Amino acid sequence: MAPMNEPKLISGNANMPLATAIARRMSLHRGMSVGLVDARVERFNDGEIFVEVFENVRGEDMFIIQPTSNPANDNLMELLIMTDTLRRSSASRITAVIPYFGYARQDRRTKARTPISAKLVANMMVEAGIERVLTLDLHAAQIQGFFDIPVDNLYASPIFALDIMAHFKGSMSDMMVVSPDVGGVARARELAKRIGAPLSIVDKRREKAGEIAEMTVIGDVAGKKCIIVDDMCDTAGTLCKAAEVLLENGASEVHAYITHGVMSGPAVDRVTQSVMKSLVITDSIAPTDAVKNCPNIRILPTAPMFAQAILNIWNGTSVSSLFETETLSPIYEGMYQRS
Incomplete structure (x- = not known):
């Protein structure tokens, strides 16, 4: 049985066009308008990040769309602060949709006295209040094990x-x-x-x-x-x-x-x-x-795949079905209609 509440999307500044495309694609799937939650993610003069959400998110199933790409540190902090904002606003569940997971190349110690930064980042995300991660083509599959929460790693x-x-x-x-x-x-x-x-x-x-x-x-x-x-x-x-x-x-x-x-x-x-x-x-x-x-x-475009994955997570249905070309073919129908 589908949840009562609709899934709600919110985006940082890292890839707003992709977030908008995901929302548009979900609108097609749901047969109703799915927009991004009205919020502002800004910086003070000294570079500090400030987040304010203008809609009620109490009890909502929230999906934060934010790749941690260049500038990696700024985008990561945006994600963490947005997560804290939603957690303190009583969101029921927070899923981080991270199309590109930054710091993934630092997944092991290559020599003495070096960090495993991917594990540190995973700890920070969990501590901030993220309860699930949806990502794409992790640099190393074992990074999923750095998290003590469910991680869905999609494939391109x-x-x-x-x-x-x-x-x-x-x-x-x-x-x-x-x-x-x-x-x-x-x-x-x-x-x-x-x-x-x-x-x-x-x-x-x-x-x-x-x-x-x-x-x-x-x-x-x-x-x-x-x-x-x-x-x-x-x-x-x-x-x-x-x-x-x-x-x-x-x-x-x-x-x-x-x-x-x-x-x-x-x-x-x-x-x-x-x-x-x-x-x-x-x-x-x-x-x-x-x-x-x-x-x-x-x-x-990855929006069709991410939109379907978000809906599957929200509905509690299989995400691994999106690993198959046959499953994605109808989702991408129209793009590859060639004679």
Whole structure:
């Protein structure tokens, strides 16, 4: 039996366009207007964050939409302070919808006297009053275990599979999925299985941090349309270098499907000048104007998937059903209607 109250959405400043799109999509599903709760998230002159909610949220099932992307610390503090605001306003449950989970790369101690910042951030979220987390393509799946609350980790690979099958219709037999490093093999294998393509790996060796000394292609990519798949693209150095190495090894063309377009520093310029035909990212992080205007970057919407996941959480039904391409296909109906 569905809950009496409607789910209520509230958003910080990190990715307002995505939050608005999720609300619009939920309106279609519910057959009624679903808007964002009226609130203000502002900063004092010294940078302190202030939140004020203008609607009654007592007893409501609240969903805070806030990726903790750049500026990571500001966006994280917004999320924590919004959570405290709602908890002190007697919301019945608070779910954090975090399309991009910042600090995820600090998920283990790589050397002596270093932090595990992802665990610290998880503790802060739980302590603030978050009771459930909904996120997308965590950098490391074990981060779910850092939380003592339920964590639903959605995957972009079903959306990528739909997009690939639509854009490369008629040439699927020529496709090759490529992992840009050994650590990403599981993610690449998952996509390869969905589209029925073989798998290759680019093995990279570093002399020191930030510099790639050597790249070796494991697998025969000659004559193949290569799809590099990864969870995030930061400065795009590794990605662009991997594309060059694949072409040197006989690939006919190279495309990339990356969940989180961090795109910091020289990333956009590198992608623009690279040998890649296209880079496809999601809108988990609000794209900058430079990213939007880049001719070989395409952005896939995640709002349909997040809207359905929020409704499933609210209804108490399965979220894992959204892991399947067949389930997402009707949700994305109309986007991939190609002759």
